[in-house]
Amino acid sequence: MHNTKSNWLMWSSVLLLVIILGCGIYAVYLYNELYDNKTAGFDETSRQILNQTAITEIGKMDQYNGSESYHILYGKNDENEEKLIFYPLEGTEKELTTIDRSEIISEEEILSLWQSQCNGCEFVKINPALENNEPLWEIKYNDMNNRYVMDYVSIYDGSLVEQYRFKRMFN
Numbered sequence: 001m002h003n004t005k006s007n008w009l010m011w012s013s014v015l016l017l018v019i020i021l022g023c024g025i026y027a028v029y030l031y032n033e034l035y036d037n038k039t040a041g042f043d044e045t046s047r048q049i050l051n052q053t054a055i056t057e058i059g060k061m062d063q064y065n066g067s068e069s070y071h072i073l074y075g076k077n078d079e080n081e082e083k084l085i086f087y088p089l090e091g092t093e094k095e096l097t098t099i100d101r102s103e104i105i106s107e108e109e110i111l112s113l114w115q116s117q118c119n120g121c122e123f124v125k126i127n128p129a130l131e132n133n134e135p136l137w138e139i140k141y142n143d144m145n146n147r148y149v150m151d152y153v154s155i156y157d158g159s160l161v162e163q164y165r166f167k168r169m170f171n
Contacts, residue, residue, distance in 0.1 A: 045071040045087050053096070054078060055085065064129050064138070072128050074101075086130045099135055104155045110137045113158050114151070120144035128155065136161055 042061050049055050055075040062072045069089040076082055082101035088094055105113075107126055115123075122142040129138040135155040143149050143165070152162040 041089070042071065045073070048094070049073055049075065049085060049087065049096075053085075053098075055083060062127050064127060066129055066131050066138075068130070070130055084128060084135075086128070086135070097130055097133070097135065099155070104135070105137075105158050107137070110139070110153065110158055114139055114141075114153075118143065121149075124148075131162075134161070 046058050046061070049058060054077045055073075056078055057076040059074040059076075061074070064070045064072055064086075071087040071089065073085040073087060074082070075085060084099040084101055084104070086097040088096075111123070111126060115121075118141065121144060124140040124142065126137060126139050129136045129152060131152065136152045137155055137158075139151040139153065141149050141151075146168055148166040148168065150164045150166075151160060153160050
C-alpha cells in the first residue's frame with residue numbers, strides 16, 4: 001500500500017513537472033513569435049531606405065499604426081543631418097515623408113512640456129505619428145482620473161491637435 005502511494009506521488013510529480021516545462025517552453029515560443037511580428041519587415045524597410053534615399057545610417061526604428069501604418073526610421077545622410085522618415089507599409093508605390101529633425105521639437109522637449117501641463121499623470125509612451133499627412137508626436141499616458149489618454153501634438157510647435165481619452169471599465 002505504501003509503495004503504491006509513493007509511485008502515484010512520483011508519477012504525479014513527474015507529470016506536473018512536464019506540464020510546467022511545456023508551459024514554459026510555449027511561453028518563450030509565444031514571446032519570440034510576438035516580438036518577430038512586431039519587428040516584421042524592419043530589415044526590408046532598412047534595405048529599401050539605404051538603397052533608394054540619401055540616408056546612409058539608420059538608428060532607431062519603430063512602427064506606427066493609425067489610420068495608416070508606417071515604419072518610422074531615425075536616420076542620417078552624408079552631411080550628418082538627422083532625418084525622421086515615415087515609410088508607408090501599404091501599397092506598392094511608397095511615398096516617403098521625410099522630416100529634418102532640426103526643424104522639429106525633440107522628444108525630450110515634448111515630454112518636458114507635457115510633464116509641466118499634466119500633474120499626477122503616469123507616462124506610458126511617446127512616438128512619432130503621421131495622420132492626414134501631418135507629422136505629430138503621439139503621447140500615451142494615464143491621467144489623474146485613471147483614464148488612458150492619447151494626445152497628438154504638432155511635431156513642430158507642440159500644440160494639441162487631437163486627444164482621445166478612454167475610461168477604464170475594469171481595474
